Amino acid sequence: MKLRKLGEFGPEVSVVGLGCNNFGMRIDLETSRKVIHKALDLGITLFDTADIYGNSGGSETMIGQVLGENRKRVVLATKFGGAMNDAGTMKGASRRYIMAAAEASLKRLRTDWIDLYQIHFPDPATPIEATLRALDDLIRDGKVRYIGCSNFTGWQLVDAQWTAKHHNLHAFVSCQNEYSLLVRSVERELLPAMQKFGLGMLPYFPLASGLLTGKYARSKPAPENTRFQALQGLADRYLTESNWKIVERLETFCAKRGHTLLELAFSWLLARPTVASVIAGATKPEQVEQNAKAADGVLAPEELAEIDDISPKP
Numbered sequence: 001m002k003l004r005k006l007g008e009f010g011p012e013v014s015v016v017g018l019g020c021n022n023f024g025m026r027i028d029l030e031t032s033r034k035v036i037h038k039a040l041d042l043g044i045t046l047f048d049t050a051d052i053y054g055n056s057g058g059s060e061t062m063i064g065q066v067l068g069e070n071r072k073r074v075v076l077a078t079k080f081g082g083a084m085n086d087a088g089t090m091k092g093a094s095r096r097y098i099m100a101a102a103e104a105s106l107k108r109l110r111t112d113w114i115d116l117y118q119i120h121f122p123d124p125a126t127p128i129e130a131t132l133r134a135l136d137d138l139i140r141d142g143k144v145r146y147i148g149c150s151n152f153t154g155w156q157l158v159d160a161q162w163t164a165k166h167h168n169l170h171a172f173v174s175c176q177n178e179y180s181l182l183v184r185s186v187e188r189e190l191l192p193a194m195q196k197f198g199l200g201m202l203p204y205f206p207l208a209s210g211l212l213t214g215k216y217a218r219s220k221p222a223p224e225n226t227r228f229q230a231l232q233g234l235a236d237r238y239l240t241e242s243n244w245k246i247v248e249r250l251e252t253f254c255a256k257r258g259h260t261l262l263e264l265a266f267s268w269l270l271a272r273p274t275v276a277s278v279i280a281g282a283t284k285p286e287q288v289e290q291n292a293k294a295a296d297g298v299l300a301p302e303e304l305a306e307i308d309d310i311s312p313k314p
């Protein structure tokens with residue numbers, strides 16, 4: 001497994017990471033254990049979760065239960081800020097909330113430190129300076145090693161980086177946003193800002209929830225026990241006419257060039273500037289194995305240009 005630095009200022013991470021939002025949602029503890037152990041065996045070092053995954057805490061709890069001594073081998077990334085209760089009293093990026101959220105995540109993860117602590121969504125109710133000061137204190141206390149943001153726009157990232165610099169606070173080292181062959185909007189504003197400030201990208205929904213694995217066909221219902229069969233909202237979002245047109249053209253490209261769609265989904269992202277690790281989710285150990293292999297491919301410049309014609313730049 002190859003390693004890359006997460007931006008200029010972040011830790012080294014495996015180029016294939018493990019997205020952990022299936023734990024406690026699509027899969028139980030025993031299956032999550034198999035997925036985690038397979039990832040460790042393959043040299044995957046980056047595990048990305050969030051406090052909210054798995055019905056408010058389930059994913060972090062399972063990771064804590066399974067990792068044990070292996071915790072030291074991995075870069076454990078989690079997030080705060082999403083709503084942890086229905087009343088809406090446990091969310092956001094205020095100092096008071098961050099301090100409580102970090103303690104709760106550390107406890108569920110059964111660890112003394114979080115390697116990458118990410119703000120899940122921008123919080124319009126809290127000045128970014130207050131958020132950065134709280135995160136800076138967590139780093140100085142040794143509870144957090146690096147900080148990152150998720151779902152920020154270009155201007156929100158620039159505002160945060162300048163605020164950190166102006167006040168001599170630790171700055172974000174990474175962004176996590178939706179990015180795949182089907183969703184390229186980050187290329188417009190966010191990616192250029194990230195390049196300027198030396199941040200690393202962790203693209204989420206890199207497989208478009210499975211549509212870029214090649215297991216779905218327009219003419220057939222979603223196969224049994226897949227995400228699009230289980231989660232209608234995501235199926236409606238991704239199985240659109242315009243996505244099918246792109247996927248079918250990508251499949252033709254793959255057939256001609258001797259790639260699989262899965263390989264293309266990984267190798268294309270890893271050829272993009274700033275991308276450090278593709279944090280794909282998995283519900284079975286075999287998927288982790290396929291995903292780890294899929295990242296080995298390298299795309300030639302003319303292939304990348306051909307792909308731009310199929311999946312246009314935003």
Ligand code: NAP
Nearest residue numbers: 019020021204205206207208209210226227280281283287
């Ligand atoms: P994804 O990586 O695009 O899709 C993962 C799903 O595709 C798997 O759960 C599995 O679904 C299917 N799959 C994966 N590998 C496969 C293979 N080799 N063959 C066939 N099917 C395969 O989406 P994601 O897992 O939702 O996103 C990745 C990670 O990004 C998450 O785990 C999470 O850590 C993060 N994320 C962050 C945000 C944010 O706001 N920051 C939002 C979403 C996700 P089935 O087996 O169920 O069909």
